[in-house]
Amino acid sequence: MIQHLLVPRTLFLTNIRRASQALAYDNFGDPAAVLKKVSIQNERVIKNGHVMVKYLASPINPADINTIQGVYPVKPSSFPAIAGNEGVAEVIRIGSGVKNVQIGDKIIPAAKASGTWTTHAILSEKDVTVIDKNVDNLFAAQLTVNPSTAYRMLKDFHKFEPGESLIQNGGNSAVGLFVIQLAKLWGIKTINVVRERPNLDELRDHLKSLGADYVVTEEELRKREIMEQILAEIPKPKLALNCVGGQNATDCMRYLSDNGTMVTYGGMSRKPVVIPTGLLIFKNQKYIGYWMTRWSQENFNSSQRIKMIEELCQLRIEDKLKLPKIELIRLDDWKEAMENISKGFTNAKYVFKFD
């Protein structure tokens, strides 16, 4: 009861009426067209069980764009909706009855949180996860999507023994880079497929510096002699991770071991996953999908999610996980960023930085 009485009084002394600056939309469409920067007056008294947070950094993920376009399976619960699904924030006010969160805590919101492209938000205590303050904001801001996807796909579909291997396409994707790093840390060999490109040697060197064992282009993957040489050195992959689809996914599955599993988590080629029947029947391979958003919703307060977040933060603090290339932008830069994304003019991940 004392806390209940004290909290509003304490808050009254702070900057309570500050308005949030946010990117919101009233209807689905092209983000550059439908997003608007808005100012939202925050409530004077924080509801029971809620906290007010100040965002530190929030990335722009492909799923955020698809959500605004209305083509993602997750829809905002109502309009106007604040965009963005991921970020890191600091708790600056707490409502009555809040038990596990304190002012000054660094938190990440639930995947279902409504909007992270905002300077401030009021969230239920149940929808936030407190993380280690020592982890840097850039990593924390993108923790729940890319590193978590890589972590779960390595943990949940095959019990790897050290020395076993996986094959992944999109080796240079945001998730792919974390797969390489986590696999290296956990003693799993990786065959990483990338697209042919002008600066291939540079990319190969970069991925190998992160821990990639083999880096092959899509064309090299189709050459038996190259793959046979690799598979003379390591066992056939027990797991294939696919974010491309189409011909390249089929090429990957041909090297997957008997009883192996291909996990599809993206479809960058916009082509389906095509499986020769014999791989299903005679090689007993399994083809499944992985959607981080679903997993997080179903396991939000589970011990395995807490363990994953702690483990990933700890690895980052120990400097064992590098981030993909990032371009920091201010909220006011949103329109240019959206235009560049829609034109494909980006080779870095955009992250809004709020302070």
Place this chain on the structure above:
Amino acid sequence: MIQHLLVPRTLFLTNIRRASQALAYDNFGDPAAVLKKVSIQNERVIKNGHVMVKYLASPINPADINTIQGVYPVKPSSFPAIAGNEGVAEVIRIGSGVKNVQIGDKIIPAAKASGTWTTHAILSEKDVTVIDKNVDNLFAAQLTVNPSTAYRMLKDFHKFEPGESLIQNGGNSAVGLFVIQLAKLWGIKTINVVRERPNLDELRDHLKSLGADYVVTEEELRKREIMEQILAEIPKPKLALNCVGGQNATDCMRYLSDNGTMVTYGGMSRKPVVIPTGLLIFKNQKYIGYWMTRWSQENFNSSQRIKMIEELCQLRIEDKLKLPKIELIRLDDWKEAMENISKGFTNAKYVFKFD
């Protein structure tokens, strides 16, 4: 020891030196060209732990043809090889040390048994399963492939609640007919996809008389209004059984429920299984294969295999399982049968009858 001494003596009095008549092949190729009818002199003394059987009936399965062609993953251990992988036989002699098999028993051989297109064979006691004598030979002869495949696919991939549903293509295939009948017995609703054909109404009536809830052609499956009407009456299928592949398999998966499983056990269209990425990621559907031969080898002496065989035999004895259309042939008719099969001139399953 008494048994050991007595058995050879008993056998000596019977028809021990009778030769087997069998269809064998020396090398892979077109069955009509490489098969030969041969006479094999049987050994005078049956080896320890072995039994001599007289075949009663043995079917010609597509896998038998593929095995002779050399395109099946199971190869004979040596040449000359006796063809055929399934059948029912009567035990006519037993070697010393045989414990669980008696003269007069009706048995089915293991899937890995080398050759059932023969009048007689000597088999290890370990490689035979004694079945109920009351089950008819035609059903018993094909028990281990088609009814068993249907049984396992209904049991092993989704725990059906009564009233739940499945969709299958090849509704009129040998396995499909058993799926319809077993599903009906177990309270599972079935949507059965068949190819357009002149006598469609007749086929529809036949499948419904076996227990099919819905019979749709491949074209009807692509019509939203037809499928919406069906799915207003029953829940979305939790399981899809696919023996066709290609466009039809993809059409089936579009009606599969979230978290549903498609099991591929054949590829009659010779086209791959094509999965739109969203079904894997957002609908969390699973795509796997089923190969009865592998299951039988891995579970040969398991209680669940014994239970399945007993249950299927009992259903047959109670006249609850009908057989697909069968054409009985003598061993001497083999060449014509093989030629008809290779030309596709068959609308019934051939079964060799030996007595």
